[in-house]
Amino acid sequence: MRTPHRLAALLAGVLTMTLASCGADDAAGTVKLRMIESLTSPDRTKLLKSLITDFEQKNPGIKVELISPPLESADQKITQVLQTKKGVDVLEVRDFTAKSFSNNGWLAELPVGNWPGWNELTDLTRKKAVEVGGKPYLIPYGFYEKVLFYRSDWLREAGIAQPPATWQELYDAAKRLTDKGKRRYGYSFRGGKGGSDYAVMIVSAFNGDKVDPDKSFFLKDGKTIWSTPEAAQALDLFVRLFKEGSPADSVSWSYPEMVQGFTSGVTGMLIQDPEVIKTVEESALPKDGWSTAPIPKGPGGHALQPVGYAGWGVTSFSTHKGEATKLVQFLSESAQSTKFAKGNSLIPIAKAAQQDPQFSQGAWKAYLDAQGDDKQVITIRPVDYPGWSEWQQAADKDIQSLLTGDKTAQDVLSGWDAFWTDQARKKTS
Known part of the structure; x- marks a missing residue:
């Protein structure tokens, strides 16, 4: 009989081998990206997949495979996969994992300087994007603030x-x-x-x-x-x-x-x-x-x-960094990021979202009021x-x-x- 620890290790190994070996680019020249999320839930994954579908429709030469490990062990499994330095192009990076991921050289610096969407992000978003080492290793997709x-x-x-x-x-x-x-x-x-x-x-x-x-x-x-x-x-x-x-x-x-x-x-x-x-x-x-x-x-x-946060990053060992960056930028644009924030009850990252009635009125307004108070x-x-x-x-x-x-x-x-x-x-x- 397998012990729970041995079973967990076996499952982690299977996930690592799957990520490392599956889905090379096809002969027609379609680029296949692999993306892994951390804070998984059925509704969240469904919403994320719909955004990925929108991305694929606008970028017919790119296909994205989303990997959704169980929430309880997701960060551990992501770390195990990163240690192999293959099999993942885009990943969810949390405030608790950003430092270790970057210190280990697993994250690529995102080229935000020539990305028009960078200036459409809130000041808080841009600050947190470069919180680790002063470099943009991720673009936050939303915030938790009390x-x-x-x-x-x-x-x-x-x-x-x-x-x-x-x-x-x-x-x-x-x-x-x-x-x-x-x-x-x-x-x-x-x-x-x-x-x-x-x-x-x-x-x-x-x-x-x-x-x-x-x-x-x-x-x-x-x-x-x-x-x-x-x-x-x-x-x-x-x-x-x-x-x-x-x-x-x-x-x-x-x-x-x-x-x-x-x-x-x-x-x-x-x-x-x-x-x-x-x-x-x-x-x-x-x-x-x-x-x-x-x-x-x-x-x-x-x-x-x-403030608690997480975001999307690109692995340093991705063989398709350009396409992976394009996906991160797409998810971080105003329309997509606001849709994701609404679906997951997050404080949005886009300046334009602050004018959205969902965030500028009612119970959400207190979060924006706090961000506008320099004593908060x-x-x-x-x-x-x-x-x-x-x-x-x-x-x-x-x-x-x-x-x-x-x-x-x-x-x-x-x-x-x-x-x-x-x-x-x-x-x-």
């Missing part, structure tokens, strides 16, 4: 005139909206997997303009964001928000539970990505009973957060530090220990400060 979802009908009932604009106001509103007897709570807290992201968010906001956006866990003076009195104030408020304005079982909530808490009418506020908009729209919540606003700011008037600062996660993966796992456990009282805020902050101080030393040594 905003505050709130029950406008609950706020009106409670006499709260405006959605919370600061973390203190968020805490005050959450406490005011909470009625434990009615199982009604102010805020959808995330204490489970991914909970540390929210601790980073509030601590960053409290440190404000002292944070170095390019090294987001560090201040401009080189110290960590965990080392300041403001960090202690932030984490104290973070714990009170959980204890006084959130369900007790949210100590273990991750993404699905916190969203369900909001859409089911248990909680009145939620901080999440744009993909939640569709979920809320399809829920039983009253259409005029909820809205969105930019994420809360700290005492100094700043809010800081990274986009940061870069320190993913290129050697201990990033270790940090992600350990930090979530620390948050649970903090919420259950097994660790104090000072315990957590001291540990994180020591860890990231050591990371800075390792990176420069």
Whole structure:
């Protein structure tokens, strides 16, 4: 009997051999490109295939084969294929994989200088395209950025005139909206997997303009964001928000539970990505009973957060770089990229899309409002530090220990400060 690990290895090997050997160019001169995606889902793959069909119709000399590995193992399989340096021309590159892919020499630099579509992209898109090494190794196809979802009908009932604009106001509103007897709570807290992201968010906001956006866990003076009195104030408020304005079982909530808490009418506020908009729209919540606003700011008037993104790149070993680049550029043009963003609940990359009613009105408008506010600062996660993966796992456990009282805020902050101080030393040594 094969073990699960051996079966996974066998499947990965089959995929690698398939990609490496299938579909050479035919005698008629048709170029065959192979493209592999990462964040796969049935609806997304269907939409991507329709865009590829449009590309093929406009470029009859090019055929594209789309490879869609299972979501859970896609990045691992892409890495395995890249190690063979054959079999893939266009690939999905994520913010978490861009650095390693480029460092290993697997990505080609895209010739954006003579591409007219480059100037049609938003400033954020062009910035993220060259985030790794200052070179355009990918063109992002959309962004994930958090905003505050709130029950406008609950706020009106409670006499709260405006959605919370600061973390203190968020805490005050959450406490005011909470009625434990009615199982009604102010805020959808995330204490489970991914909970540390929210601790980073509030601590960053409290440190404000002292944070170095390019090294987001560090201040401009080189110290960590965990080392300041403001960090202690932030984490104290973070714990009170959980204890006084959130369900007790949210100590273990991750993404699905916190969203369900909001859409089911248990909680009145939620901080999440744009993909939640569709979920809320399809829920039983009253259409005029909820809205969105930019994420809360700290005492100094700043809010800081990274944006999640992924995009399309070309492999350095592709034998058809010109045609592969043409496909990436086609998918990144306004019409195609906006269609893809709408289908996947992404913040669009095209300037023209910001005038589209879907993005310029209603719940989406808060994302554009945040991008237009220079106090809503986009940061870069320190993913290129050697201990990033270790940090992600350990930090979530620390948050649970903090919420259950097994660790104090000072315990957590001291540990994180020591860890990231050591990371800075390792990176420069």
